[in-house]
Amino acid sequence: MRNTVTTFQDQKARGDKITMLTAYDYSTAKLMDEAGINSILVGDSLGMVMLGYKDTLSVTMEDMIHHTKAVARGCENAMVVADMPFMSYQTSVYDAVLNAGRLVKEGGANAVKLEGGAKIAAQIRAIVDASIPVVAHLGLTPQSVNAFGGFKVQARNEDAARQLIADAKAVQEAGAFAVVLECIPAALAAIITKQLDIPTIGIGAGAGCDGQVLVYQDMLGLFSDMTPKFVKKFADAGTVMKEGFAKYIEETKSGVFPAEEHCFKISDEVLNKLY
Ligand code: KIV
Ligand code: NA
Numbered sequence: 001m002r003n004t005v006t007t008f009q010d011q012k013a014r015g016d017k018i019t020m021l022t023a024y025d026y027s028t029a030k031l032m033d034e035a036g037i038n039s040i041l042v043g044d045s046l047g048m049v050m051l052g053y054k055d056t057l058s059v060t061m062e063d064m065i066h067h068t069k070a071v072a073r074g075c076e077n078a079m080v081v082a083d084m085p086f087m088s089y090q091t092s093v094y095d096a097v098l099n100a101g102r103l104v105k106e107g108g109a110n111a112v113k114l115e116g117g118a119k120i121a122a123q124i125r126a127i128v129d130a131s132i133p134v135v136a137h138l139g140l141t142p143q144s145v146n147a148f149g150g151f152k153v154q155a156r157n158e159d160a161a162r163q164l165i166a167d168a169k170a171v172q173e174a175g176a177f178a179v180v181l182e183c184i185p186a187a188l189a190a191i192i193t194k195q196l197d198i199p200t201i202g203i204g205a206g207a208g209c210d211g212q213v214l215v216y217q218d219m220l221g222l223f224s225d226m227t228p229k230f231v232k233k234f235a236d237a238g239t240v241m242k243e244g245f246a247k248y249i250e251e252t253k254s255g256v257f258p259a260e261e262h263c264f265k266i267s268d269e270v271l272n273k274l275y
Pocket of ligand 2: 043044045083142
């Protein structure tokens, strides 16, 4: 059964943790869907982990649609959430609705995610009014990396913590059905989770959230350019892949691969005519 906004709400009410991972392609999305994940985020983190940029700012609407389409084709039950890339919603309410619509209509997303609080409440409201579910994203919002002066823990002092609580309430009020909390103190995320009716999904925000999300390359050990403190390596797929690649190179060079079972046959009758 497809996970929806109501499934998320029920999970919060029951205390059943919401599970979310990022994915950017058909095969990976299908594996996660089959494993039973509640939701897949086509994150603009794809700029870093798939495309090799140093941050998420260069990601385009075309990049997002391309990868969202692939993920959507791989999902039967998971809710597909697509990130709105930098400058696809900050510029105006009109741009926000238009681009959210493209992620649903062309990409096949079930919901969209935007970074920011009270400042983008009008965009959230307008997208929700267009019947597109919205996930908000607060705390360390990577599209603001230049304004923050780097990727660092947010809301550690009283003013910033109060601002974050106010922003969480603002996005709920604007109609967001869930909010991602990234890289903030665990105790603060727990307070926000208690004060909100909508579920919180944490990344570097502790166990008090209603759900968790991780970038899949991080949790599988496939990305080594940067490893934040909040990442747990659930499998060392990077090592498994490297060993597989090395074995292929070795066996190809030594002639062990391809063996007879990997080869196609032709009848002797045809073959004899070729000599
Ligand atoms: O782009 C992304 O992967 C994200 C998650 C880290 C929440 O926004
Ligand atoms: Na993102």
